[in-house]
Amino acid sequence: MPLQVVTGNHAAGYALSVAGEANRTARGVACGIYPITPQTEIVEYVARFPFSKGRVVPVESEHSAMAVSMGASMSGARSFTASSSNGLAYMAENIMVAGYYRLPIVMVAVNRTLGPPWNIWADQGDTLMLRDFAWLQFYCETNQEVLDTTLLAFKLAEDPRILLPALTCMDAFIVSHTQTETELPEQADVDRYLPNLDLPHRLHYDEARTLGGLAWPHEGLSMRLELEEAMKRVPEVYQECRESFNDVFGRDPGDMIQTFATDDAELILITSGTIATTVREVVRQRRNAGEKVGLVKLKMFRPFPGAALRDACKSAARVAVLDRNYAAGAGGIFCQDTRSAFQGHRNDVLIQNYLTGLCGGDVTPEVIDDILSDLRSRSAAGDPMWMGIDSGEETLQ
Amino acid sequence: MTATAAIHTSETCLLRPGNTNCGGCGMSVGLTMLGRALRAADETCTLVIPACCGIVTAGAFPTTSYGVPTIATTFASSPAVASGVATIRDLNDEPGQVICWAGDGGTYDIGLATLSAAAERDENIIYICYDNEIYGNTGGQRSSATPAGARTTTTPLGKIEGKKDIMSIMAAHRIPYAATLSIAHPDDFAHKLSTALSTKGMRFLLLHSPCPTGWKSEPEDSIALVRLAVASGLFPVYEVFNGATYRISVKPDGTDPAEYFHRQRRFDDDEIDVDAARRACSDRIQRLQALAEQFPALQSH
Ligand SMILES: Cc1ncc(C[n+]2csc(CCOP(=O)(O)OP(=O)(O)O)c2C)c(N)n1
Ligand code: SF4
Ligand SMILES: [Mg+2]
Numbered sequence: 001m002p003l004q005v006v007t008g009n010h011a012a013g014y015a016l017s018v019a020g021e022a023n024r025t026a027r028g029v030a031c032g033i034y035p036i037t038p039q040t041e042i043v044e045y046v047a048r049f050p051f052s053k054g055r056v057v058p059v060e061s062e063h064s065a066m067a068v069s070m071g072a073s074m075s076g077a078r079s080f081t082a083s084s085s086n087g088l089a090y091m092a093e094n095i096m097v098a099g100y101y102r103l104p105i106v107m108v109a110v111n112r113t114l115g116p117p118w119n120i121w122a123d124q125g126d127t128l129m130l131r132d133f134a135w136l137q138f139y140c141e142t143n144q145e146v147l148d149t150t151l152l153a154f155k156l157a158e159d160p161r162i163l164l165p166a167l168t169c170m171d172a173f174i175v176s177h178t179q180t181e182t183e184l185p186e187q188a189d190v191d192r193y194l195p196n197l198d199l200p201h202r203l204h205y206d207e208a209r210t211l212g213g214l215a216w217p218h219e220g221l222s223m224r225l226e227l228e229e230a231m232k233r234v235p236e237v238y239q240e241c242r243e244s245f246n247d248v249f250g251r252d253p254g255d256m257i258q259t260f261a262t263d264d265a266e267l268i269l270i271t272s273g274t275i276a277t278t279v280r281e282v283v284r285q286r287r288n289a290g291e292k293v294g295l296v297k298l299k300m301f302r303p304f305p306g307a308a309l310r311d312a313c314k315s316a317a318r319v320a321v322l323d324r325n326y327a328a329g330a331g332g333i334f335c336q337d338t339r340s341a342f343q344g345h346r347n348d349v350l351i352q353n354y355l356t357g358l359c360g361g362d363v364t365p366e367v368i369d370d371i372l373s374d375l376r377s378r379s380a381a382g383d384p385m386w387m388g389i390d391s392g393e394e395t396l397q
Numbered sequence: 398m399t400a401t402a403a404i405h406t407s408e409t410c411l412l413r414p415g416n417t418n419c420g421g422c423g424m425s426v427g428l429t430m431l432g433r434a435l436r437a438a439d440e441t442c443t444l445v446i447p448a449c450c451g452i453v454t455a456g457a458f459p460t461t462s463y464g465v466p467t468i469a470t471t472f473a474s475s476p477a478v479a480s481g482v483a484t485i486r487d488l489n490d491e492p493g494q495v496i497c498w499a500g501d502g503g504t505y506d507i508g509l510a511t512l513s514a515a516a517e518r519d520e521n522i523i524y525i526c527y528d529n530e531i532y533g534n535t536g537g538q539r540s541s542a543t544p545a546g547a548r549t550t551t552t553p554l555g556k557i558e559g560k561k562d563i564m565s566i567m568a569a570h571r572i573p574y575a576a577t578l579s580i581a582h583p584d585d586f587a588h589k590l591s592t593a594l595s596t597k598g599m600r601f602l603l604l605h606s607p608c609p610t611g612w613k614s615e616p617e618d619s620i621a622l623v624r625l626a627v628a629s630g631l632f633p634v635y636e637v638f639n640g641a642t643y644r645i646s647v648k649p650d651g652t653d654p655a656e657y658f659h660r661q662r663r664f665d666d667d668e669i670d671v672d673a674a675r676r677a678c679s680d681r682i683q684r685l686q687a688l689a690e691q692f693p694a695l696q697s698h
Binding site: 027028030032053054055057059060061063065068069070071072073074075076079093094097203204206207208209210211212213214215216219 | 441458466470471473478513518
């Protein structure tokens with residue numbers, strides 16, 4: 001398999017394109033695209049990809065980009081798009097609809113701060129605002145993970161037991177614009193991994209079926225229950241998709257949650273995306289110094305892998321959740337879900353929230369050191385701690 | 398029997414009986430005429446319908462009043478969803494038209510950018526706006542298609558601004574075909590549908606759609622009202638080819654628009670400025686006639 005030095009955006013564009021191309025002997029591929037920094041290179045990549053049976057439609061807005069992708073998907077084609085930040089906010093109405101329509105569209109999102117103030121750097125607030133829609137969500141750490149997870153997302157989303165759209169997320173610039181060595185799989189292998197899409201509820205031109213009209217409460221409720229059942233099946237189907245990925249590409253795309261040195265850890269840091277890279281390094285050093293600390297990287301956020309998370313943290317009495325996102329008036333979003341996953345199962349764990357790297361700030365090893373000291377010194381959890389803030393006291397005096 | 402023919406058996410039709418439309422609704426007649434035109438051309442279609450009365454027409458899951466495949470979209474999205482559907486149809490060499498059926502709110506207001514973009518890309522779809530000049534679905538608020546003087550729930554004293562000229566906007570996109578339709582002129586309606594069905598690319602049709610509920614008119618007056626609108630020049634029926642050449646389908650005959658206003662309680666007899674409406678009608682007709690004379694549509698379509 002060719003190893004190339006590419007950006008995260010290039011890896012994502014490549015994955016979307018070869019996945020689309022893999023459906024060429026079925027109903028083909030079509031999507032709507034719209035640019036926004038720092039995602040632009042992804043849509044530029046797919047726009048110049050020579051699809052054998054496909055069309056990329058450069059539309060006038062993100063709202064329409066998702067609409068075109070939905071029209072294609074409802075017609076049984078493979079479909080995808082990509083966006084970021086304000087683009088996702090603008091697209092939100094149709095993102096919601098794609099989920100409840102159970103359309104297996106894959107979207108790559110580059111996590112970028114929602115403004116104002118205007119800011120193009122990494123912050124997960126944009127995709128997390130979509131957390132309650134019927135989408136699977138994955139947060140990636142490296143270019144390779146972006147590529148692998150995007151391909152896996154198609155297989156998972158299109159599985160007849162799931163049929164839900166999926167978001168693959170990466171941190172702005174830190175992943176999207178950083179070049180690293182990445183294995184770009186051959187088309188033939190992608191063809192083997194992603195069979196032709198056969199969407200059971202697609203439209204047929206000669207079948208009088210109405211998609212998406214009115215439904216009474218009991219019908220709506222049963223559709224929500226089906227959704228809940230599909231979400232519950234995700235962990236199992238994910239493992240199947242992961243194994244077959246390994247079979248075809250000879251590489252592990254990674255588990256839904258990824259642990260490092262957690263087996264006997266007393267303190268565990270839970271985080272996602274590129275912050276995990278820094279935390280892993282700090283944990284490695286602390287372990288060398290004999291400290292019982294560990295890392296849990298949450299790759300999958302929807303459905304929330306609560307059972308796996310509790311299991312990974314079973315030795316820990318104290319847990320820190322590092323959030324590069326802030327739900328105004330409530331704190332970090334990964335922490336809220338972590339707390340609800342523990343509630344009623346293990347009430348003896350101290351779970352403290354640390355807000356760090358918001359609006360694209362650097363999360364340095366020193367910040368992680370501060371978090372570990374704070375976590376160790378606590379007798380109880382408190383309000384979310386804002387980390388990496390220079391109090392400015394000296395200059396104010 | 399071909400798959401296309403299967404849609405047109407006597408048991409099936411585009412708009413099935415038992416739908417939820419109000420009595421006298423222009424949509425009911427318009428959809429029936431559309432179904433007939435499709436049948437005459439041995440064509441089938443997929444309907445793409447945004448939020449509007451037209452999607453309520455379908456009724457509740459799992460039944461539907463539409464005898465053809467139908468997609469409900471978000472309010473602003475029907476031309477974009479239709480672009481995706483038509484793309485996959487064409488990539489798979491499948492038959493059937495992809496037809497957006499949208500209200501004036503979805504067309505003149507919230508969906509205008511989406512529609513403009515689909516027109517600019519010359520998507521291979523038919524877009525029909527049934528224009529009842531009001532947000533019917535949400536209980537009768539103004540839209541930019543509401544004419545001056547009309548009372549709506551958000552213009553309780555009568556709308557001050559005039560109706561947006563959506564046909565000029567669409568013609569300015571130089572799309573292959575744009576035409577206005579009236580259910581009072583069924584032959585003209587059928588002729589234009591057959592032109593639209595045999596044209597490729599973006600086709601835009603504007604249907605003046607009476608709405609007794611919103612217009613505060615009698616259901617049995619619906620056809621008479623839209624006939625008055627054509628005859629007086631309030632809603633002329635005409636065609637524009639490639640945004641370049643024009644043909645007036647039914648010549649306005651100088652009918653006074655006063656009666657049109659008088660027969661709808663959305664217009665207040667004491668408040669409505671009929672003189673201004675008369676002037677607007679004659680300006681509209683003059684301008685159209687000038688265009689049709691200077692840039693006549695010579696080809697027979
Ligand atoms: C984004 C969004 N905003 C508002 C609405 C509420 N809404 C539904 S239909 C409608 C008005 C539709 O008016 P029109 O397009 O003229 O169709 P009509 O109801 O008159 O048939 C509105 C405001 C909505 N569905 N979606
Ligand atoms: S409110 Fe008007 S447009 Fe809607 S169904 Fe009734 S008559 Fe038709
Ligand atoms: Mg309306």
